[in-house]
Amino acid sequence: MAKDVKPTRKNLMQIEDRIQLSERGHDTLEKKRDGLIMEFMDILDQAQDVRSDLEDDYELAQQKINMARAMEGDVAVRGAAAALKEHPEITTESKNIMGVVVPQIESSKVRKGLDERGYGVLGTSARIDEAAEAYEELLESIILAAEVETAMKKMLTEIETTKRRVNALEFKLLPELNENKEYIEQKLEEQEREEIFRLKKIKAKKEEEEKAEREAAAAEAEEAAETVTADD
Numbered sequence: 752m753a754k755d756v757k758p759t760r761k762n763l764m765q766i767e768d769r770i771q772l773s774e775r776g777h778d779t780l781e782k783k784r785d786g787l788i789m790e791f792m793d794i795l796d797q798a799q800d801v802r803s804d805l806e807d808d809y810e811l812a813q814q815k816i817n818m819a820r821a822m823e824g825d826v827a828v829r830g831a832a833a834a835l836k837e838h839p840e841i842t843t844e845s846k847n848i849m850g851v852v853v854p855q856i857e858s859s860k861v862r863k864g865l866d867e868r869g870y871g872v873l874g875t876s877a878r879i880d881e882a883a884e885a886y887e888e889l890l891e892s893i894i895l896a897a898e899v900e901t902a903m904k905k906m907l908t909e910i911e912t913t914k915r916r917v918n919a920l921e922f923k924l925l926p927e928l929n930e931n932k933e934y935i936e937q938k939l940e941e942q943e944r945e946e947i948f949r950l951k952k953i954k955a956k957k958e959e960e961e962k963a964e965r966e967a968a969a970a971e972a973e974e975a976a977e978t979v980t981a982d983d
């Protein structure tokens with residue numbers, strides 16, 4: 752690539768400016784990458800806790816629903832589930848983490864009181880109530896897990912993108928720019944040496960010409976003096 756660059760001082764100054772700009776960009780991206788990694792590790796810890804809670808809530812919900820089916824029968828359980836009138840509502844907003852936009856999920860009407868589930872309190876047992884409560888807790892865990900998992904994936908994608916940019920600057924662009932800079936500096940030094948050598952040759956030639964002129968003038972003066980002496 753360096754051979755395609757014209758070795759001029761203007762190009763050298765432009766390349767030096769690009770090197771400074773690229774180095775600043777590299778430092779900024781490195782800091783962003785490190786900050787993203789720290790944020791990602793925090794989210795990863797949170798995700799691990801959320802996954803563990805989700806597994807526990809799922810197992811508990813399965814136990815409660817199995818117990819309700821065993822004690823009340825599938826018909827009663829399905830009837831209680833079908834009686835639900837108000838379904839949970841999900842809204843999503845956005846928040847910014849180190850320049851990465853991640854979703855923030857808000858939910859409402861997930862947890863309900865006994866009188867809000869739609870089925871008659873007298874017509875059901877505590878087993879159905881416990882199963883309903885367990886599934887409400889499971890749904891909340893699922894919503895939280897969705898938020899954390901999505902944020903984690905977006906952060907990971909941004910980390911990989913930032914890493915590629917850092918590597919592109921560190922291992923491709925900056926080496927190429929420095930190679931071009933060294934090439935131009937070398938060529939300019941060669942041109943300067945050649946110019947100095949050329950000037951020295953011109954100076955030496957001029958001094959030889961001046962010396963020859965002086966010698967010729969001296970010879971003419973001596974010849975003129977000898978002519979005058981002969982005439983006398």
